[in-house]
Amino acid sequence: MIEQSVVHKYLRKNKKFPHIWCPGCGHGVIMGSLLRAIDKMGVDRNNVAVISGIGCSSRTPTYLDFNTLHTTHGRALAFATGVKLARPDMLVIVVMGDGDAVGIGGNHFIHAARRNMDLKVVVYNNNIYGMTGGQASPTTPSGKKATTARYGNIERSFDICDLARSTGANYVARATSYHVKQLENYIYKSFNKKGFTVVEAVTHCPTTYGRLNSLKEPVAGMEFQKNNFIMKNLWDKLSDEEKQVKFPMGEFVDVDKEGFVTKYLNLIESVRQGD
Amino acid sequence: MIEQSVVHKYLRKNKKFPHIWCPGCGHGVIMGSLLRAIDKMGVDRNNVAVISGIGCSSRTPTYLDFNTLHTTHGRALAFATGVKLARPDMLVIVVMGDGDAVGIGGNHFIHAARRNMDLKVVVYNNNIYGMTGGQASPTTPSGKKATTARYGNIERSFDICDLARSTGANYVARATSYHVKQLENYIYKSFNKKGFTVVEAVTHCPTTYGRLNSLKEPVAGMEFQKNNFIMKNLWDKLSDEEKQVKFPMGEFVDVDKEGFVTKYLNLIESVRQGD
Amino acid sequence: MKKKRVEIRLSGSGGQGLILGGVILAEAAAIYDGKNATQSQSYGPEARGGASKSEVIISDEEILFPKTENIDVLLCLTQQSCDSYVCGLEKDRLLVVDSFYVKSLPKDYTNVISIPFTEIARDEFKTPMVVNIIAIGAISEMTGSVSKQAMEKAVLSRVPKGTEELNKKALHRGIELAKQYKK
Amino acid sequence: MKKKRVEIRLSGSGGQGLILGGVILAEAAAIYDGKNATQSQSYGPEARGGASKSEVIISDEEILFPKTENIDVLLCLTQQSCDSYVCGLEKDRLLVVDSFYVKSLPKDYTNVISIPFTEIARDEFKTPMVVNIIAIGAISEMTGSVSKQAMEKAVLSRVPKGTEELNKKALHRGIELAKQYKK
Amino acid sequence: MIKLLQGNEACAYAALAAGVRFFAGYPITPSTEIAEIMSMELPKRGGKFIQMEDELASMAAIIGGSLGGLKSMTATSGPGLSLMQENIGYASITETPTLIVNVQRGGPSTGLPTMPSQSDIMAAKWGSHGDHPIIVTYPHTVPEIYNETIRSVYLSEKYRVPVILLLDEVIGHMREKIEIPDENTIEKFDRKVPTVPNDWFFPFEGNLEGVPPFASFGEGYRYHVTGLVHDVDGFPTSKHSQIERFMNRLIGKIDNNVNDILKWEEYNMEDAEYAILAAGCIARTARDTIKVLREKGIKIGLIRPVTIWPFMEQPLINATKKIKKLFVPELNLGMLSLEANRVLKGKLEVCPYNKINGEIIYPSELEKFIEEEI
């Protein structure tokens, strides 16, 4: 008999597989980590919503047997804000690509963080616009190629974790599709917190970013992660030159400021008591 | 004979005065500082553009005898990006209200900073939406009142300078309409730099923020600034409680990373040389 | 002055409470006198700090066209508002001005009454806050479009707690003034 | 096969170079043979990694309707593409498949040619890269819609520098195959 | 209870009475009062208010709120409406009930923020890209704003469609007498919910009226919602037959139920030889004008759409059967008049009267225009 993993429990298996992602695309790996983290939560799946924008990564909800919402490009957090306010008890997970989250969706990102809105964000960061075929995203590293940056990207890139931190998230962490156990662990930890949380899941897009930047083989993308992402405490000790070529991962923020939803529910209480 | 100040030189005096701002509104004070800084630059006024979004503060360009552009709410930086790329030699100044800059316009703000786009930003921060009559803005302090936050604002507020710093501006400073000489000085310094620069000009809106928060008299708003804004180095030494009620001002960032315009002009050079 | 539709324009500067004044007039007519009434006001940045206006239409019939078309009475509490808003008034209609603030009267108007609202508020009531109530008291009486009882109820339901007596007095002082200055 | 309008569909998997193949066919006809030609391809996420197609219309006249309506030849280099795209082909039209990848042939097709493109590329040319060129060589010959000279020019103008000879050979090998397998 | 309320106030209180429990918005003149009232009143009723970072987010948030089970609305004006268009289309294709109040001001762009205009009529219908279903209502008095707000919420929930309630600046900002009904007398209506278990549930399969029952998130129906064209199961499709079935139902929902959705009023049309077609504040001008013209012996009446989209095609044809000329006064360059021309197919002459100077049309000028044209 063929075995099932915990992941398979949550897949809309009969309808939607194999999924549309390219061979070796890291998005599937992240989705797996996400599902294992949800499973660990032991919540009723009717009480889980998975919400996304538009992009390859944003196809995630399609495959999952929860309340799923595939919105418009960049706006997932705004939709999710409505869902969460209507259903304060629901675990509202928002998955977005890097372009979706901090490109077109950047304003919703910083405002959701500022409000400390109780949403659990997982950003699938492949440093490029995958779905549309490889244009530069706000996380494409300087100098790297994209179909709209054939001469090498002259823009600087956002550090998604730093943006989340500086605008007020309660929990911020980064892992990669290679570091799959850490990834699952961070996602799980974020689900256990209130307020706005962000896990940046670094991934690889062999088809666009890879093709343009000599990482065409799926394995090469994961090799890169394996060799260049190191834990924050170790990274901090690197020389400045080394810091240019290596990337830190780990947990960057872990605080417990009161989130918008809690504050609003308190407001209702106090208004209704007439004070 | 009635004397003229340097400021009067740049005003569209015959057409547009007195301006529409309320009695005692701090926006006029900031506009004065801005004009003195421009005057000090000694540039040809044909080579200066002043661009704004929508709001009371964004009426500034109307009054000034430069190339002036009053755009749509929140989008001033995007328009200015186009102007600057078309006219790389022009001094392109962008004035915005707090709502305009980091409310609806937040995404353009962080992306212009990320690109280090060569724009000189002055944010008139009155902690409220003045033009529409006093709704909460992303800089309205927690607990303060606004017409959409009658029970006290439950959201946290952005620190505009910190947002500019963390997203990559070359120069970031803050002063108030009371500290008018510092303000002029910071604006002037920002004009002398390349890349993205932000001066946050803290100001007061007696009509809306003031009316709702016991600072109805224009003088009261300026008194507040006088008593509560202190230089960064002194503020740093305060106790944590004191830091809650006092605000730092001064220069927060002063670096010289290469801006987008310089990089693009270099790109043109190198492409044309065929390498 | 007994007409089916009466149009009143109250004008002054931003802080003088004329919007509330208009609302009270309209509520008196609509809620307490059982007539129809509308109230509207000037909006927008241009109004900021400068002249402001509040318009009331009172009618026994349904009010359809929602703007003033033939103003019956114009009240001006400041010179600036008088200069800005007099243009809407036919030369033979009633113009009521504050004698303290409006010094230069518009030309050719044949039916002008100048009343020291501001001074009365200051001298008799010791507060400029009641100038709007005095003024609408006078206007209500002059137009005869709202009953005294209705005005009283409307004022009391709208003014801040603790100021009821003061405002009631101010209302009656206004009504009195109207009689006194009536031509 | 001599028709005014010839419609060719090339199908396979994403990496097999069939879009370029279609472009070369169309350019040969349009630029070097002075005919009219269009080329289009499947787009979109559904195509990702899976079956992909490239369509070429060649005609002596102006090509108006821009899509294929009556496909004359279908090339399938993979089983998946064969399963997906055969539906557009009438039963009596020409179906050309790769004998290595396409094992289960669709039913009722009367005009099927199975050619070992992949194996030839691998064995004779030592690279799977030329499979598309071999294939279009064969197709061009089978349809007779493009001249050999035009095909050669088109191939040479499109393939990467340094691979000209290799690809020219592959083209000719394809043309030869067509003759060999012609029914 | 008799009150004197602004149109904007009436709209907010009516929404609360209709059961709206979620408001997300961004301030803009001349609609802001609606948000301000909702921010005060919603928490008292356990509802939620949030001021979003912009109008795109506001529209997105109310779709989320609605999917979460709350009757949801936003309020804006021209520039905000333009910004909401993408997500209005999303509400259309995902069939998420939402109410968008648009208090019109002068356009284009920032235009004339404090002046009346009726120039968003076309944008309300056609603004979002692609064919999409939408209902637009347009009341003309403060009491009618109250009723139409309730009806708009109702239509939106019944047909699972975004409804745009168009208001005029003039009426939004005018205080007028209104008798507010007891909240208990207001008809309660709730979403039709599925009656089958999760496994049998096809979330986008229409009922007889073409409308699928609505399962809110969190109620045990774990289905998929997407802005891609989808099949009855909610999943994206690229099959032509499924696309066609879906689009036909989506649009058919409105087209096949026009009789239920349409609302209009006729005044003095019984014996009329001439007619005016007018909506919103201009219908008020028209009625005053008609009074005067009738006194002069001119037999003229008014046809006033209350549901403005879908357009009252058949009712207009019927009402104008004996009419010689149709006058269409509007605060725009001709929008209703385009529709009238299209629908009436030359059967009678359509005379537009367009005013775009920031002022409403006076009865006297309309009277003069009509007299000259007759």
Next chain:
Amino acid sequence: MIKLLQGNEACAYAALAAGVRFFAGYPITPSTEIAEIMSMELPKRGGKFIQMEDELASMAAIIGGSLGGLKSMTATSGPGLSLMQENIGYASITETPTLIVNVQRGGPSTGLPTMPSQSDIMAAKWGSHGDHPIIVTYPHTVPEIYNETIRSVYLSEKYRVPVILLLDEVIGHMREKIEIPDENTIEKFDRKVPTVPNDWFFPFEGNLEGVPPFASFGEGYRYHVTGLVHDVDGFPTSKHSQIERFMNRLIGKIDNNVNDILKWEEYNMEDAEYAILAAGCIARTARDTIKVLREKGIKIGLIRPVTIWPFMEQPLINATKKIKKLFVPELNLGMLSLEANRVLKGKLEVCPYNKINGEIIYPSELEKFIEEEI
């Protein structure tokens, strides 16, 4: 030079040939190739390309670039068009020449991103709130895309108006034979610049055609540009007479110059008894259909708008004088057919044929439809 180019490629190269030197955009299927080419080619010509953070910013940036003196464009598709609407209105009211290429895909919302559709025709005209002038062009072959791109840039500069170039996914993504003219043979056109000194200059005072001369920023004319309704001096006004004068000129610019702006083609109309009205890729279907029908002895022709807004009112009336029936096949639920009905006022029957399943209309089905209807 003869080439085989995709429609999107032809558009990009034509824009470069027309002198476009600034492109700001945001990727979206099926328009992205245009941005990709511009990012490669502009720096070679000293021009500037920037990928903005979204479509709102893209539209804003090209307005800025245009005011700065560069011919400027963007390219997008449905969802992006919706997001651009606010700033398209801004370009209209500030009279800033800009070219917006919209490669249509299936809507509403995310819809059918890779399938053809013609459902943005109405959104292109009415999408932005408020009355606003706009020109929309709609080519149907790759060579025509080349020419119409150049003409669109020209119209936009001449009339100081945003021009939307509508493309069909099918043609945007199809390679077709095109003879590219030598860049030197392409007519050069430059903005009309003011000829008076700064002090005398009224930046928004129209010339004979109603169009003001255009001073780019930095050329010594320090004037004010605003999205508020403004007077000839560029400053906001709330005077009704000034508002009216401004709006009339703004719209009149287009209305009074339709003859110059309109472009359409007639095929086989000389002896036609029946006609097809079709645009873009469907005009190609129609021509193939006409061939077949004519062979069968049916006298039928085609009327094809190239300028689609303003609509070809008079030309359509003229062309259909002897026509018995007008067939209007479209990849939407009826947009051109609404216009035809409005314009023709019942003078002849308009038969729409609408297809919305993500496929283009085949000649065979159109043939069948027409034969049944005749």
Next chain:
Amino acid sequence: MGKKISFYEKWCKGCGICAAFCPKKCITMDENTNKPVWNEDECIQCGFCELRCPDFAIVVKKKGEK
């Protein structure tokens, strides 16, 4: 106005800022007109009233200027 101060009365909106923050307290607001009045003898021409006037209604002559 006097030797030290030029005052554009028409532009002044009477906010009182000039008076409140004059380091020498030499400006008073006229009760009736609600406009500032200078005691020029006390004025040290520091310029702050000019810099802080939101309505550009004040010009302070530079010291030494006539």
Next chain:
Amino acid sequence: MGKKISFYEKWCKGCGICAAFCPKKCITMDENTNKPVWNEDECIQCGFCELRCPDFAIVVKKKGEK
């Protein structure tokens, strides 16, 4: 499949990630099918191939499970 590994062949897209990062190098890609093949004897059931497979095509039995 064998005792330790369940493999959903239809879902596998042949990316090779499982093979590349197996700590025991006990997975090889079949040249013809481009699908992984396990040397189950070497497999220590660490589960990484399951965790990293982007297509959910692998289930590694827990140690001790049968």
